[in-house]
Amino acid sequence: xxxxxxxxxxxxxxxxxxxxxxxxxxxxxxxxxxxxxxxxxxxxxxxxxxxxxxxxxxxxxxxxxxxxxxxxxxxxxxxxxxxxxxxxxxxxxxxxxxxxxxxxxxxxxxxxxxxxxxxxxxxxxxxxxxxxxxxxxxxxxxxxxxxxxxxxxxxxxxxxxxxxxxxxxxxxxxxxxxxxxxxxxxxxxxxxxxxxxxxxxxxxxxxxxxx
Amino acid sequence: xxxxxxxxxxxxxxxxxxxxxxxxxxxxxxxxxxxxxxxxxxxxxxxxxxxxxxxxxxxxxxxxxxxxxxxxxxxxxxxxxxxxxxxxxxxxxxxxxxxxxxxxxxxxxxxxxxxxxxxxxxxxxxxxxxxxxxxxxxxxxxxxxxxxxxxxxxxxxxxxxxxxxxxxxxxxxxxxxxxxxxxxxxxxxxxxxxxxxxxxxxxxxxxxxxxxxxxxxxxxxxxxxxxxxxxxxxxxxxxxxx
Numbered sequence: 202x203x204x205x206x207x208x209x210x211x212x213x214x215x216x217x218x219x220x221x222x223x224x225x226x227x228x229x230x231x232x233x234x235x236x237x238x239x240x241x242x243x244x245x246x247x248x249x250x251x252x253x254x255x256x257x258x259x260x261x262x263x264x265x266x267x268x269x270x271x272x273x274x275x276x277x278x279x280x281x282x283x284x285x286x287x288x289x290x291x292x293x294x295x296x297x298x299x300x301x302x303x304x305x306x307x308x309x310x311x312x313x314x315x316x317x318x319x320x321x322x323x324x325x326x327x328x329x330x331x332x333x334x335x336x337x338x339x340x341x342x343x344x345x346x347x348x349x350x351x352x353x354x355x356x357x358x359x360x361x362x363x364x365x366x367x368x369x370x371x372x373x374x375x376x377x378x379x380x381x382x383x384x385x386x387x388x389x390x391x392x393x394x395x396x397x398x399x400x401x402x403x404x405x406x407x408x409x410x411x412x
Numbered sequence: 413x414x415x416x417x418x419x420x421x422x423x424x425x426x427x428x429x430x431x432x433x434x435x436x437x438x439x440x441x442x443x444x445x446x447x448x449x450x451x452x453x454x455x456x457x458x459x460x461x462x463x464x465x466x467x468x469x470x471x472x473x474x475x476x477x478x479x480x481x482x483x484x485x486x487x488x489x490x491x492x493x494x495x496x497x498x499x500x501x502x503x504x505x506x507x508x509x510x511x512x513x514x515x516x517x518x519x520x521x522x523x524x525x526x527x528x529x530x531x532x533x534x535x536x537x538x539x540x541x542x543x544x545x546x547x548x549x550x551x552x553x554x555x556x557x558x559x560x561x562x563x564x565x566x567x568x569x570x571x572x573x574x575x576x577x578x579x580x581x582x583x584x585x586x587x588x589x590x591x592x593x594x595x596x597x598x599x600x601x602x603x604x605x606x607x608x609x610x611x612x613x614x615x616x617x618x619x620x621x622x623x624x625x626x627x628x629x630x631x632x633x634x635x636x637x638x639x640x641x642x643x644x645x646x647x648x649x650x651x652x653x654x
Binding site: 202204208209210211212213214215216217218219220221222223224225226228231232233235236237238240262263264266268270274276278284285286287288289291301302303310325326327328334337339341343344345346347348349350351352354369372373401402403406407408409410411412 | 417421422423426427428429430432435436437438439440441442443444445447448449450451452453454455456457458459460461462466467468471477478497498499500501508510511512520521522523524525536537538540574576580581582583585586587588589603604606607612613615616636637638639640641
């Protein structure tokens with residue numbers, strides 16, 4: 202571990218998660234049971250406050266083919282717009298003991314669908330001097346063929362006013378590209394679903410962030 | 413908002429670019445447009461927090477965590493250990509480190525792995541651990557075997573263990589692979605070759621650590637993981653009027 206001239210250590214290089222990422226992070230999808238507690242497969246319990254929603258989508262490669270071996274993680278604030286983390290010191294927003302705000306899921310080996318049962322997040326404070334951020338879910342995608350995890354965000358179609366004022370969406374040029382982050386709402390028998398397909402490459406390529 | 417929580421920007425030279433034709437799957441799975449750079453907000457500076465009680469007692473012992481009654485996996489028993497540090501060389505305590513790997517024969521316990529080497533009935537191939545107050549972690553396992561994969565006609569992965577690491581914030585999230593010192597397949601590997609800088613490749617190679625081995629029992633390898641640094645100096649706060 203060699204520091205640079207100023208004493209900083211260089212970050213460990215990323216490598217692809219490969220085709221068998223499920224073994225380590227979601228072993229049930231790989232086809233076996235090993236852990237008593239599978240981390241990240243459930244975001245909400247019966248007592249979690251907030252509007253229950255499902256978010257789902259597919260991931261498409263540069264030819265439009267389904268990416269069926271990806272792992273998607275989400276990180277989001279609670280219904281009041283607060284993250285379950287000590288660095289979030291937003292005053293007046295309660296923490297929910299029943300909501301960590303993090304989940305992980307594999308894309309289905311046949312349908313290519315990823316999905317989470319969660320709650321709709323509240324708006325979170327923006328950076329100092331900026332507007333609050335519109336409700337959003339942070340996504341992080343790793344898979345075979347992806348050398349460094351891809352970060353993006355899911356925003357909600359029915360939050361048009363908040364989206365129009367969102368300091369992150371407003372950075373993105375041309376404005377049409379902002380649409381790649383906005384999930385469309387669909388009402389199904391068992392509740393609201395927001396759908397966001399992610400295009401890794403090519404036409405209507407999703408906006409990915411260097412965070 | 414807490415300025416000392418902001419992360420230093422990622423150095424792209426430390427990582428493989430997205431588009432690396434030597435690794436063919438990356439060709440169609442790499443964005444063509446530039447990433448949009450975001451100054452850190454709470455969404456990037458925070459991330460999930462895990463507790464010891466969420467892990468099982470055997471989660472960091474791959475020799476035992478999938479062994480059937482009285483059985484044990486075949487292969488070279490090793491301890492793998494190291495620290496999680498940030499770019500400021502500070503330990504990162506209490507973060508989740510997860511790992512997965514093939515068995516001694518190079519076969520993964522995965523429904524999609526069709527390599528003809530056998531599954532080991534006593535080996536699952538995954539585990540996890542939380543770093544301690546000094547950022548240290550360790551686990552016991554079987555040294556994985558190399559395996560072939562469809563890339564070029566005769567590509568073989570060097571022995572490796574996949575790692576997933578959470579930092580203090582979601583922006584530090586990292587997935588990578590650890591290789592073993594002296595493995596002659598490393599210079600031929602198409603995936604480690606996605607990293608242009610040879611010094612960066614070297615940082616993925618664990619060293620044989622006789623000092624940490626258990627005599628007459630288990631060899632050891634050491635590998636430290638470095639996550640992105642963060643702003644930390646007092647004058648940063650003052651400059652921003654705190």
